[in-house]
Amino acid sequence: MKIPFSPPYINKVVLQEVNSTLESGWITTGPKVKQLEELVCKYTFSPNTLCVNSATSGLMLALKWYGIGEGDEVIIPAYTYAATALAVIHVGATPVMVDVENDFNISIEKIEKAITNKTKAIIPVDIAGWPCDYDAIKTLVCNKIELFNPSNENQNKLGRILILADSAHSIGATYKNQFLGSIADITVFSFHAVKNITTAEGGAVCINLPKPFINQEEYYYLRCFSLNGQTKDAFTKSKAGGWRYDIIYLGLKINMPDILAAIGVAQIPEYFDETLDIRKEIYKVYHDYFATKTWAITPPYKNEYRESSCHLYALRIKNITESIRDLIIEKITKQGVAVNVHFQPLPMLTIFKEMGFKIENYPIAYDNYKCEISLPIYPQLTKDQLNYIIRTVENAVESTI
Numbered sequence: 528m529k530i531p532f533s534p535p536y537i538n539k540v541v542l543q544e545v546n547s548t549l550e551s552g553w554i555t556t557g558p559k560v561k562q563l564e565e566l567v568c569k570y571t572f573s574p575n576t577l578c579v580n581s582a583t584s585g586l587m588l589a590l591k592w593y594g595i596g597e598g599d600e601v602i603i604p605a606y607t608y609a610a611t612a613l614a615v616i617h618v619g620a621t622p623v624m625v626d627v628e629n630d631f632n633i634s635i636e637k638i639e640k641a642i643t644n645k646t647k648a649i650i651p652v653d654i655a656g657w658p659c660d661y662d663a664i665k666t667l668v669c670n671k672i673e674l675f676n677p678s679n680e681n682q683n684k685l686g687r688i689l690i691l692a693d694s695a696h697s698i699g700a701t702y703k704n705q706f707l708g709s710i711a712d713i714t715v716f717s718f719h720a721v722k723n724i725t726t727a728e729g730g731a732v733c734i735n736l737p738k739p740f741i742n743q744e745e746y747y748y749l750r751c752f753s754l755n756g757q758t759k760d761a762f763t764k765s766k767a768g769g770w771r772y773d774i775i776y777l778g779l780k781i782n783m784p785d786i787l788a789a790i791g792v793a794q795i796p797e798y799f800d801e802t803l804d805i806r807k808e809i810y811k812v813y814h815d816y817f818a819t820k821t822w823a824i825t826p827p828y829k830n831e832y833r834e835s836s837c838h839l840y841a842l843r844i845k846n847i848t849e850s851i852r853d854l855i856i857e858k859i860t861k862q863g864v865a866v867n868v869h870f871q872p873l874p875m876l877t878i879f880k881e882m883g884f885k886i887e888n889y890p891i892a893y894d895n896y897k898c899e900i901s902l903p904i905y906p907q908l909t910k911d912q913l914n915y916i917i918r919t920v921e922n923a924v925e926s927t928i
């Protein structure tokens with residue numbers, strides 16, 4: 528049996544939406560993107576949503592919106608995908624990496640220790656779809672207001688450290704019975720090909736700022752900024768008499784095209800009504816099985832105030848080294864099951880090593896990583912495939928440890 532790790536979920540509805548967009552005569556940013564933005568708002572209760580070409584650029588856009596740049600610090604977890612840090616570096620700011628907890632997410636205690644008078648934002652990451660403790664982070668930034676040094680209008684208006692959620696994994700996850708997208712100040716979802724909802728490449732920036740911000744106004748600003756700072760988008764300019772425009776910000780060119788938005792438009796309703804539940808069922812099958820194994824550490828999925836979007840099934844194996852883990856992966860792979868590791872802690876990657884980050888300073892991130900194997904989890908998985916994966920993993924682990 529050959530089982531891929533994370534194939535995109537492409538059904539008839541997707542093909543129809545994409546086809547009708549191709550036939551409509553309009554393929555770049557226009558009505559489909561608008562429709563996708565409205566669907567994200569409808570299903571996550573985010574007040575306003577801007578779609579862009581990736582989560583990475585969405586994070587950069589949010590950091591630029593808050594005027595973050597040289598001399599500023601942004602706190603991020605050491606355990607995440609590189610994009611979280613790269614977005615910070617690309618706007619000229621300094622990433623301050625902190626260690627995580629056993630549940631893979633950023634440590635609140637470590638955030639507190641890392642806050643200085645240069646801290647302008649925190650980027651919590653909901654690893655595998657498991658929400659961070661947003662209330663604890665909010666309490667923390669509110670308690671540190673006296674340290675905050677605002678240097679522009681938006682920073683004065685918010686008056687504290689920005690909470691910018693990297694929710695690349697967690698659309699559909701809930702925190703205290705509310706969907707992510709309506710929790711942090713700004714939440715960024717990824718619609719990359721391997722994520723729960725995809726547009727092949729893409730991202731959504733959910734704007735949920737407190738008063739006196741008017742989220743709709745910030746949406747218009749961000750949309751303009753995402754289109755070269757141009758006052759009219761191509762769709763508006765294409766209408767008769769609409770040719771004149773101006774460039775008013777030093778913007779980015781990170782808009783999402785309609786042809787890609789069409790895929791997301793087809794996927795979102797089905798995801799919230801059906802495929803998210805299928806992911807949860809698969810998660811539960813894994814959970815019920817691996818919870819019976821003394822060698823397994825099962826990942827967090829649900830407690831009284833959080834529920835995961837089940838983006839990854841991050842299995843850990845007790846008391847093994849990195850090389851034993853790699854050996855187990857080799858055995859699983861030989862049986863045709865594609866698995867993965869999420870994530871190599873950032874201090875283990877060349878670019879961050881060269882910046883001076885050392886894995887020794889992030890012991891929990893390393894402990895999580897060294898024994899972690901991510902198993903396939905997606906709605907197309909059949910019962911037979913699921914059983915095959917479980918048997919394969921069991922055999923590989925029990926013949927190795």
Ligand SMILES: *Cc1c(COP(=O)(O)O)cnc(C)c1O
Binds near residue numbers: 608
């Ligand atoms: C996938 C991912 C991103 C980047 O998403 P893109 O849409 O590919 O830019 C950012 N952060 C995390 C944690 C991710 O897994």
